[in-house]
Amino acid sequence: MELLFLGTSSGTPTRARNVSGLGLLEDQGKGWYLIDCGEGTQHQILRTPLSLSALRAIFITHVHGDHCFGLPGLLASAALQGRRAPLTLIAPQGIEAWVHATLAMSQTYLPYQLDFQAVEQLEEWRTPRMRVRAIALSHRCPSFAYRFEEARPDTRLDIERLERDAIPRGPLWGQLARGFDVEHEGRLLRSEDYLVPGRPPRVIVVGGDNDSPELLTDACRNAQVLVHEATFSQADLDDDRSSFGHSTAAAVGGLAHQVGLPNLVLTHFSARYQAEGTRGASSIEALRAEAAGVYRGRLFLAEDFVRYRLDKGGVLERL
Numbered sequence: 001m002e003l004l005f006l007g008t009s010s011g012t013p014t015r016a017r018n019v020s021g022l023g024l025l026e027d028q029g030k031g032w033y034l035i036d037c038g039e040g041t042q043h044q045i046l047r048t049p050l051s052l053s054a055l056r057a058i059f060i061t062h063v064h065g066d067h068c069f070g071l072p073g074l075l076a077s078a079a080l081q082g083r084r085a086p087l088t089l090i091a092p093q094g095i096e097a098w099v100h101a102t103l104a105m106s107q108t109y110l111p112y113q114l115d116f117q118a119v120e121q122l123e124e125w126r127t128p129r130m131r132v133r134a135i136a137l138s139h140r141c142p143s144f145a146y147r148f149e150e151a152r153p154d155t156r157l158d159i160e161r162l163e164r165d166a167i168p169r170g171p172l173w174g175q176l177a178r179g180f181d182v183e184h185e186g187r188l189l190r191s192e193d194y195l196v197p198g199r200p201p202r203v204i205v206v207g208g209d210n211d212s213p214e215l216l217t218d219a220c221r222n223a224q225v226l227v228h229e230a231t232f233s234q235a236d237l238d239d240d241r242s243s244f245g246h247s248t249a250a251a252v253g254g255l256a257h258q259v260g261l262p263n264l265v266l267t268h269f270s271a272r273y274q275a276e277g278t279r280g281a282s283s284i285e286a287l288r289a290e291a292a293g294v295y296r297g298r299l300f301l302a303e304d305f306v307r308y309r310l311d312k313g314g315v316l317e318r319l
Contacts, residue, residue: 001024001025001026001027001148001150001202001204001309001310002024002025002307002308002309002310002319003022003023003024003025003204003225003227003265003307003308003310004022004023004025004032004048004050004305004306004307004308005021005022005023005267005302005303005304005305005306005307006018006021006022006023006041006044006045006048006304006305007019007020007021007022007036007038007040007041007044007304008020008267008268008269008302008303008304009066009268009269009271010066010229010231010246010268010269010270010271011066011270011271012066012271013038013039013040013271014271014274016274016275016303016304017269017271017303017304018038018039018040018041018043018044018304019038019039019040019066019067019069020036020037020038020061020066020067020267020268021034021035021036021037021038021041021044021070022034022035022036022206022227022267023035023045023048023050024148024204024206025050026056026129026130027129029054030049030051030054031054031056031129032050032054032055032056033055033056033057033058033059033130033148034055034057034058034059035058035059035061035146035206036059036060036061036067036068036208037058037060037067037068037069037070037071037074038065038066038067038068038069038070039065039066039069039070040070041070041074042070042073042074042077044304044305045074047305048305052074052077052078052081052083053078053081053082053083053085055078055087056088056127056130057087057088057089057090057125057132058071058087058088058089058090058091059090059091059119059132059146059206060089060090060091060092060095060119061137061143061144061145061146061206061207061208061209062092062139062141062142062143062144062208062209063092063094063095063098063141063142064140064141064209067208067209068091068095071089071095071099072099072102072103072106072108075087075099075103075108075110075114076103076106076108076110078110078112079108079109079110079111079112083111083112084111084112085112086112086113086114086115087112087113087114087115088115088117088125089114089115089116089117090116090117090118090119090122090125090132090134090146091116091118091119092118092119092120092141092142092144093118093120095116096116096118099114099116119134119144120142122134126151127151128151128152128178128179128180128191129150129151129152129179130148130149130150130151131148131149131150131151132146132147132148132149133146133147133149134146134147135147135205135215135216135218135219136215137207137208137209137210137212137215137216138210138211138212138215138245139208139209139210139211139245139246140209140244140245143208143209143210144208145205145206145207145208145210145215145216145219146205146206147203147204147205147219147223148203148204148205148206149201149202149203150201150202150203151179151192151201152179152195152197153197153198153199153200153201153202153312154197154198154199154312155177155179155195155196155197155198156195156196156198157173157176157177157194157195157196158194158195158196161193161194162176162194167184167189167194172184172189175191176189176191176194176195177191177195178191179191179195199312200222200314202224202310202312202314203222203223203224203225204223204224204225204226204227204310205219205220205223205225205226205227205228206227206228207226207227207228207229208229209229209231209245209246209268210228210229210246210247211244211245211246211247212247213228213247213251213252213254213255214255216228216255217255217258217259220255220256220259220261221259223261224261224262224263224310224314224316225261225262225263225264225265225310225316226252226255226256226261226263226264226265227265227267227302228247228252228264228265228266228267229246229247229252229266229267229268230247230248230249230252230266230267230268230269230287230291231246231247231248231268231269231270232246232247232248232249232270233248233249233250233282233286233287233290234248234249234250234251234290236270236272236282246268248290249266249287249288249290249291250290250291250293250294252264252266252291253290253291253292253293253294253295253299254294254295256295256297257294257295257296257297261297262297262298262314262315262316263297263298263300263310263314263315263316264291264295264297264298264299264300265300265301265302265308265316266287266288266291266299266300266301266302267301267302269284269287269301273286273287284301287301288301298315298316300316300318306318306319307319
């Protein structure tokens with residue numbers, strides 16, 4: 001599993017950072033998932049190996065523009081590039097009406113099915129390779145995190161159970177081994193019931209805007225990576241009470257330490273933080289130092305176009 005950051009700025013873009021967008025890549029092939037789609041995300045994608053035709057699903061954390069204003073344009077571009085396969089869009093309820101109204105107003109036709117699912121009603125979304133569930137957060141509007149769990153971690157068939165259930169060898173076994181549910185003699189055979197994992201699944205939690213990192217305590221248990229906003233330092237948050245609704249690097253680092261999370265990636269930095277603290281701008285290294293003061297695991301500050309790989313042992317590395 002890999003992460004490719006398409007935008008790491010909060011609220012407005014900077015010369016070095018676009019607003020929120022993150023690609024999560026599958027292990028094999030070109031399949032990937034998009035989490036948030038701020039304005040300009042499709043331009044960012046053009047500078048990566050990612051393809052809109054290989055996009056499996058889009059997940060929007062909340063309705064603020066820096067997380068969704070790029071969505072109509074991206075959907076339209078996918079159509080112009082020849083996409084015909086259905087595309088899943090999981091997002092807060094208001095997104096569906098807004099997207100359809102924007103496409104209708106601009107007389108944009110999508111030649112593919114847009115399968116909208118309201119995150120408020122989401123229990124679990126799954127494919128043969130991925131399971132995703134949502135966690136409600138605390139922000140100025142309803143905001144959510146998504147927990148991505150590897151569905152088939154080096155699985156093998158449970159031969160004893162197959163034989164005990166009198167499932168004949170052959171194509172049925174092959175379908176189950178590839179993660180597909182099949183019908184046999186009038187009953188549905190669930191692939192997950194006949195697969196034995198070879199190792200713990202890799203789990204990545206990606207949070208939306210959130211002023212209470214502790215809401216992710218349960219979701220982060222047994223996870224290897226948390227990607228979470230660190231919009232401000234604690235000092236800047238104390239000085240600017242209008243910035244409520246967001247987390248500090250210290251608060252997120254404290255949660256990661258509490259749950260024993262091995263890898264933490266901070267993102268969604270206020271535009272006030274620059275790579276170097278010139279002309280009064282705050283240094284982004286202050287956020288790193290603040291998180292490192294309470295968290296001893298592997299800590300990363302995300303940058304646009306930087307790619308990270310989570311290996312099967314649960315170690316995150318910058319590529």
